[in-house]
Amino acid sequence: MSQSVLSVRNLSKSFGGLKAVSDVSFDLVKGELLAMIGPNGAGKTTCFNMLNGQLKADAGQVMLNGESILGFSPRKVWRKGVGRTFQITATYASMTVRENVQMALISHHRRTWDIWRPASGQHVEEAMDLLALVGMKEQAERAAAILAYGDLKRLELAIALAHAPELLLMDEPTAGMAPKERVRLMQLTADIVAERNISVLFTEHDMDVVFAHAHRIMVLNRGELIASGSVDEVRNDARVQEVYLGGGTLFEGQAHG
Amino acid sequence: MADTMLGLRDINTYYGKAHILHDLSFKVKTGEVVALLGRNGAGKTTTMRTIMQLARPRAGSVQFESQDITRWATHKVAQSGIGYVPEERRIFGDLTVMENLEVGRQPARDGLPVWTVEHLFELFPNLAERRNNRGKQMSGGEQQMLTIARTLMGNPKLLLLDEPSEGIAPVIVEQMAQTLLEIKAKGLTVLLSEQNLHFARIVADRAIIIESGSAVFDSTFEELETNPEIRDQYLSV
Amino acid sequence: MSFYFAQFLTGLSSASSLFLVACGLSLIFGVSRVVNFAHGSFYMLGAYVAYSLVQYVPGSILGFWGSVIAAALIVALVGVVVEILILKRIYNAPELYQLVATFGVVLVMQDAILLVFGGEDQFGPRAPGLDGVVRIFGEPIPEYDLLLIALGPIVLCGLWLLLNRTRWGVLVRAATLDREMVASLGVNQSWLFTTVFFLGSFLAGLGGALQVPRVSINLLMDLSIIAEAFVVVVIGGMGSIPGAFIAALLIGELNAFGVLVLPQATIVLAFVVMAVVLILRPYGLLGKPETLAHSAGQVELPIRPASTLAKSVAGLLLVGLVIMPFLAGEFAIVLATDVLIFALFAASLHFIMSNGGMVSFGHAAYFGLGAYGAAFVIKYAGGSMEIALLAAPLMAAAGALVFGWFCVRLSGVYMAMLTLAAAQIVWSTAFQWQDLTGGDDGLLGIWPSEWAKSKTAYYYLALVLCGGSILAMRRIIFSPFGYTLRGGRDNPNRTESIGINLRQHQWAGFVMAGMFAGIAGGVYVFSKGSIFPDEAAIPRSVDALVMVLLGGVQTLSGPVVGAGVFRLLEDEISRLDYWRAILGVIIISIVVIAPEGIAGFIRKIAMKAGFEHGEEASS
Known part of the structure; x- marks a missing residue:
């Protein structure tokens, strides 16, 4: 095929x-x-x-x-x-929902070696768009550790879509x-x-x-x-x-x- | 009416912040086989762990025979006559079949059949052939048999079986049902959790459905048959 | 030829001695997952008790052999007391807590032994009936050595039978694999652990008692044997007793022949062998990968940039530090310089350990390398302080580059042990390479440049360097790189699965942490004017761990708070007799009573809002 x-x-x-x-x-x-x-x-x-x-x-x-x-x-x-x-x-339990997605984006854009600019300011819009896509926008600032199971699954989906x-x-x-x-x-x-x-x-x-x-x-x-x-x-x-x-x-x- | 062997009263168990069991109450009578039904995450495993005191209830009590075993050390609970077969089998992989059985060995109890290695090998012929194999070399089905046999070595009065049919080929599940019926015939009281309604119906006398950590149905299987709404609402068949 | 054979036998007898200690350590680790620093103290106690029983029990009712056994039993009971009072409470804590707590026991035992037995070196009597020599191929071999040679395999077989042929042994092996399941089958695993500790401590005590006729008994026996025993256990595979036996043979013979070839580097050699073994077999010769039975501990909260309040507090602190010299006397200025140095040292450990999840038990290596690096510039290159302070982080970073390459290949306890070994390599090199480092006499006369000579000027220099470094590390923690490290700690699989080469980042993080520790070491050496091997030794590494713990592992400001409190505390109590014991008790108390540390405790109160943690679902 x-x-x-x-x-x-x-x-x-x-x-x-x-x-x-x-x-x-x-x-x-x-x-x-x-x-x-x-x-x-x-x-x-x-x-x-x-x-x-x-x-x-x-x-x-x-x-x-x-x-x-x-x-x-x-x-x-x-x-x-x-x-x-x-x-x-x-x-990542110790990061917020948004930061979880940002990590994937940071890696995708090959910025993991940046030791100076704050990570939380990177690719914010892209991250929020992805979270909106899976319906997790409202929970963006919550810690991943305290998410309900179904929400974690949706977060995973957003992470997987980041690249x-x-x-x-x-x-x-x-x-x-x-x-x-x-x-x-x-x-x-x-x-x-x-x-x-x-x-x-x-x-x-x-x-x-x-x-x-x-x-x-x-x-x-x-x-x-x-x-x-x-x-x-x-x-x-x-x-x-x-x-x-x-x-x-x-x-x-x-x-x- | 036979007397109550196990009684849970208003149990509330948490994992960290998550409130898993909400005011859960039910009873198991001596000689009875009761199936705990409910879908994934309903609280079946936590119920089992709470009975064993592996998860400590924040409120409520667990009564076993005439004693309140709430907050007992787990090994005391086991020594008092409750045998626990966990969901993930948890065979000691580096130990041989014989050694696994040895860990479970406890003295005989009055008025109950005494399980010896020989009896168990009759019940589970596969294990006899593999007695000197290490746990991790065995298939999933064999491990499930070993974990039940290991618990029976403790001569329990009450057997807790957490999802015995899960992830096992149907052929083996049928064998398992047969074995459970034999164990039941010996007079053991059994509480098993199941997602497979059809398996549960074959071996159990009574069904308790747990949903979000509370018992929402407690009756016979016939009753459940006539109540398709309950079935559809709480069991993911 | 016969000389070599004699040397071989000497190697065998020291291998047996080593095995007796190491097997108990390995047994305890295998079952309880506790890396027991106090094992060396039990060994030392065994030697002292046996010596005293032989010397002072009237009429020597016990005789030599009776005394040896009695000493081992007494030590076993002490071990049981330690297990019941301390370790039982922290079995589920991260390994860092256990190691620090058992190091607290080491400190207490040192002073207790000093108090009871005195500080003099003791020389025990020969063993009756075995006080002669046998000639083998013409070479004199002490009869006692032959006994020891036989004893190793005997103990090995005994332990094997015990573990494989008795119900107790089956239960112990089962508990090693799954404690919860063992309890669910009606076994009192708590009691089982106590019996294991009894046996392990007995073997340590026996090992010590049997050394009475061979070596001088002194207060340094504990740490020197524990370092070697760690090496044996790690080479053999943690938890594997046959592995410990093979490793003991290897190290025993290595020492016996190494001394002929490289007399200057015998200690280093053992650690080098360990590093080589771990590259080839990351879990030791007969070890298995760490099971994930250990719970990950509490869930951490996301880190947030400092709040306005926290920023104001930090600002006030900075202002206070700047105006401090105008208000305080010289003594306080020197102490404050010390606090700054150790705050940076602790922060650099916190950087990899808390943020990166890489537990280092040997962080003093980089502190020491920095200090020596700076000292070499002054001593041998005729350089200035400014150049020396540049050399310090470079030397430390170079060391971290080499050691880190090995260390990031492992995780958990194995990584911790390897970092410890790395630090021992640095320490023993500094100790044995006299021409370069002055050995035990150290390097003296390393003073700051003219402009920084006054205590106040040097204080400001330290404030700029240490304060600046701490702020830089904080910045890195919040950067994508810092987040990557934290992601690696939270979930290595996830990190790899979003395309990140975690090991490379960890390596870089390790080097950064080493570099910052090196800055601390460089500033330190000029504040003291001298450097000794102690600065790279185990107690210094433990200092860093204690400071981090004291401040709170999960708190970014923790290491600074911890260093401040620790230094001031140490300054207070080090004037007292038996200050080590007091420090030990404090350390143990922190671990057992307030594991979240001071800063963590304050934070917890500050946000009382909720986040109670109970038992975590662990499957």
Whole structure:
């Protein structure tokens, strides 16, 4: 596919003989929201960490806009235009909401070595614009440490958007949120993605979120890609029902939204 | 009516500034299996931690059998007969299966089945094969079994299980349900927290739904069936 | 050839002695995560008690061996008392607090031993039955050394069996991994820790008692053994007892043969080996990466530029400092100069430690390097004070550049230990390289230029340099660079994930802090007219930590307040007998009672508004 932003081929990783990810290949096109799902230990996080450079892959290829980024450090991956949000929110607790976003902007504009001008005066407007985008403008001066969980998630999104990424990696974006908040956050993400033509790869446990927002779904199990396709295709895939969504009586309720 | 084994009265627990449990009250009777339902962040884990006194309630009391165990040291709570299986399993990764079990060992209690390593290996045959493996070498499902077995080594009267089915392959979850039914048959009282309603319904006698740190529903599963609003409102199914 | 074999055996026997001390330290660290400075004091106490029992117990009922065991038991009980009274209260505090508190114990023990046993060096009797020599390949080997050589492996095996074959050992190992889970399974982990401390202290006491026939017993034993034991524990991997054994062998043999090759640099050698090991294996030979079991402590508030009130207070303080010489006598001016110097020293530590999250236990290295740098310019280059004061920060920054490169590769306790080792390298170089530094005699006659000769003129010079440096650091803290360091402390992952090379920034921050400490050292040397190796030694590093703690770790004005209070306090009590013990008690009290420090305490009252902190969710 010519317009694919991210192209992954035969990505593999083992830990001490255990195959965490084996031979995973997929493409992600511009403006697409691609969900990666599967049971715990299926290799989603390992996959993610290889894509963003935190983990070295054993084999395979990762191309971003036709350029190989495999083996790049997380920093370099970020500089290439890949943003990420964390499953467990990672913000600077001792800074205000605005300063959190400013830090990302300061880094983006390569100003971290400035030892003289006060940091709080840098890129204020840009930071406020980003906060407005995620609906956090009113909370700009609060300490990140005292934010509600849902707000932290939105702050993370603002931080991830600071360097105008082309690709966003979101690890369990709605984990730990109340159902209504989940829907709101994902709707917000979907709107921003559409507006800015960003591609998103996300992992998610909540099938409501996945089915409602993903354009396409991949299912991992024991490190292998066992299915991928549209929401309906994946939902009705017998193998997926067996290993993840559940086909037996135990989980019948899980799949209907 | 059997007598009350565990009673929480008007519990209020905080993490730092966050008020997690609000006037939470409920009871568990001897021999009963009760499921604590509610979505992520509703306060299920904090409830478990409060019972163990790993989180200290700022107000309210926890009654176990005839004693008020509020503000007891955690090890005293465990010694009094409450066995706790935490959500993240927390196996001692550098210790072998046998050693993990040894840490949990406590003397037998009157009127209760005594768990020995042999019994536990019957209940969890996978563990027997891996007895000399280290905890960290085991799969998620095996670790979950080990953490339950480790707690049973303390011969508890009351078992607290925090989300036993989470993140485990469905096949193993079915096994787990089977095992819990066996444990129940031995006369243990169990309080388990669950997000998976269907799993909970198989093993539990009664459901308590927690929302924002308070109990909003406390009745049978049949009652819950006939009450779809409650189900839809509080459980993210 | 036979000579080398004898040397090898000497190395083995000192390795055993070292192992006895180090294994207890490692055991205690492994379980409780406390870096116990007082371990060396327990060792020293063991030696004194054993000596006294042998010498003074009538009829020597206990005999030599009985005395050794009795001494170890007494030390073990003292260790238990320390654990129950002090450490139990601070197990969940950041490692800095624990280290400083145990250093308080070191000070108290020094004076207690001085009081009870006197200050004279003591020479113990030979061990009965083992007082001869054996000839091996014609070389005389003390029989007692052979006993020690055997004892190391015996203790190693004993500990291994204890930890792997008993229920106690299984519980201890489990507690090392997850204390909360152990408690949840009905184990009284508090009591378990006490037993571990008993055993660890027993081994320290035993190690000390067994030295009675070998070395002179003196009041310097504690810090010299603890530095070496730290090295062994860090090389072996903190918490690993077999690792400590291997490391002890390495260091023992290194000393035995190093003395033949480089007699001038034996102490340095050990620290160099440690640095090399840590580059290859950052967590020691058999160590494991630090688990994140340790809670990050309280959440900090965002820093804000000074309020109008705070600015007015600072302004008033500055005015006060400027007019002070007109109002006060010479003595007060000298004391105030001292306070300025130490305020800068403490602020430079605060800069990396509180703002950057890099705990340095060896900050005196850069103070000392600055001081020596300045002194060298005067002594050997015939330069002026002005040039010397330029050389001071450069020399310190150069040192920080080298040591910092290693240190920023690690974090937490490991980094702290490496900074300590770096400081010991500086100290031992200053101590052993007599031709250059004058060794213990120091370098004398380093006086300011003519215009700055008067106490008042020098005070103003210090005010400009130290005050200016402190303000500059404050400016940096609020700059993007300062924020980057603080971001690295708050959340290293986040920092890397927004494209920042954290390690590089930390390295630069480390060098800056070293440079500012060097300025303090430079100003210091001209105020005293001399420099001794002590200025780079452990107690000086601890001074800086105490000043920061005293002022409040989380408060920007803390180090200044802390330095002021500490210096004035020290000035008052150092005239008393047993001032060390008093200082020790004060230090311990601060850590246990008022961990937020003076400035933190004031701030807390000032903004009573709320922010109560309880137990944090830790999973």
